[in-house]
Amino acid sequence: MRSEAASPLRPDDRAFVETLVRDLGPRVLAYVHRVCGDRQAAEDIVAETFCRAVENLSAVRTGGRHDLYVLKIARNLCRDRFRRRRASESAEWLDERAASGEAPTDVAVLREQRAAVQAAVDELPEPLREVVVLRMSVGLKFEEIAELLHIPLGTALSRMHAALQRLRSALGVER
Amino acid sequence: MNRSWTRACDEWRGAVERLCADDTAEPSAALAAHLERCPACRAEVDESRALAAELRAALRPPPLDAAVIERVVARAASGRCGRGVFLRLGRWGACAAAAAALAVALRPATGPGSGAEAEALTREAVEAIAATVAAGQWDASGAGAEALAELATNVVETLTATQAGKRGLPWGVEDDWDLPPQCGTRS
Incomplete structure (x- = not known):
């Protein structure tokens, strides 16, 4: 139970924060979860x-x-606290999605496919994984990824290309 | 991998890689013409874009639970970021308590020293650790230990920069600290 009286925020500030969390929270959580740690730790971050x-x-x-x-704040916190930790609950999000109306068989197939993709992403080296998540999960442009990670644009692109090559190999996409 | 690269492909390698990396980019007319003629490069781009679509689907963030939003907003609105119990102890109280916590929790390889000052720090350490546990900042996985170690490191850095810190602390931040196995991992 929250106490409005104890909050240092004005009501309009609180409303702004709620909107901010609602809009950005899923993407920030996705980034932190996939890159830095397990779900509970990610929520804390x-x-x-x-x-x-x-x-x-x-x-x-x-x-x-x-x-x-x-995202910069989140990234700094990740690097401070959970740099060496890895996500370990790859299938968790699929459980949430399974209840969203997709047919059971489709859900089972999707679960398997997406779990394989998530597991392959989790196996990427951190620099590659971070770019993949920021691009595919957070939805940043490469220019924004480069700014966030303090790397040249070309490096961001080459990391993505290297990640895709590894993922294609890991997932057996290459023919 | 079974690709039929040609010399022309080498010239286009950089552009093809960029196109593979950025699945929203459009190829230039010249590159599009090469892709039209080159099944190997075209297959690479097609596979990368198909994989990108799979990645977007697999990594799409779910909406946050209402409970999570509530917890995050409440924490943000509280104004107590990242300092937990130490915020309430005040700057020097927090420094002393955290540095003492370091003595007990991390057991520095160089030894915590002795004397009344060290004993006082140790007493405070017990209180600090108890408060940390009560605040839910400690867990069996060792995350709490790491967080405490990082906090203590910062505190020791602060303290050793002062005369009081030099007198009160028998070790420096550059000393080698070993975390007891029961306190989690530290690599």
């Missing part, structure tokens, strides 16, 4: 990420790209 973002709420409000700002 996401909570801490938004907590820190709220500390600079005016910057978040006025900044043009608060998604990149929030």
Whole structure:
């Protein structure tokens, strides 16, 4: 049970934060979960990420790209705390999706395929995995990935290409 | 892999790789013409784009549960970021408690020293660790141990930069610390 009286945020700030969490939260969680750790740990990092973002709420409000700002916070927290940890519950999201109306057989096939893809992504070296997740899960452009990771655009693209090559090999896509 | 690369393919390698990496990019007219003529390059691009579609589907973030949103917003609105119990202890109290926690939890290889000051730090360590556990920052997997180790490292860095820290701490941040096995992993 939350206490509005204990919150240092004004009601409109709180509403802004709720919208921010609702909009950005899934992508930030996807990134943190896939790159840095298990689901519970990822949720903790996401909570801490938004907590820190709220500390600079005016910057978040006025900044043009608060998604990149929030992702930078999340990335720093990941690197600080869970750099060496790996995601271990690849099929968890599929359980959530299974209840979303897809036919049972389709769900079973999709579950298997997507679990294989997720497992293959989890096996990528971190620099490659991070680019794949930021591109495919978070939806950033390569220019944005390069800015976030402080790498040249060409490096971001070459990492993606290397990741795709590995994934194609791991998933038996190459013929 | 069974590709039929040609010399022309070598000239287009960079552009093809970029097209494979960015599945939203459009090939230039010249590259499109090469892809039209070259089944090997065309297959590589097609496979990469098909895989990208699979990746987007498999990695698509699900919406957050209402409970998770509530928890995240409540934490953000609380204004207590990342400092947990130490926020309530104040700067120097937190430094002393965390540094003492380091003595007990990490058992530095160089030895924690002795004397009344070390004993006082150790007493505070017990309280700090108990408070940390109570605050839910400790878990059996060792994540709590790592978090505490990182916090303690920062505290020791701060303390060793002061005269009080030099007198109070018998070791420095550059010393080699070993984490006891029961406290989780540290590599």
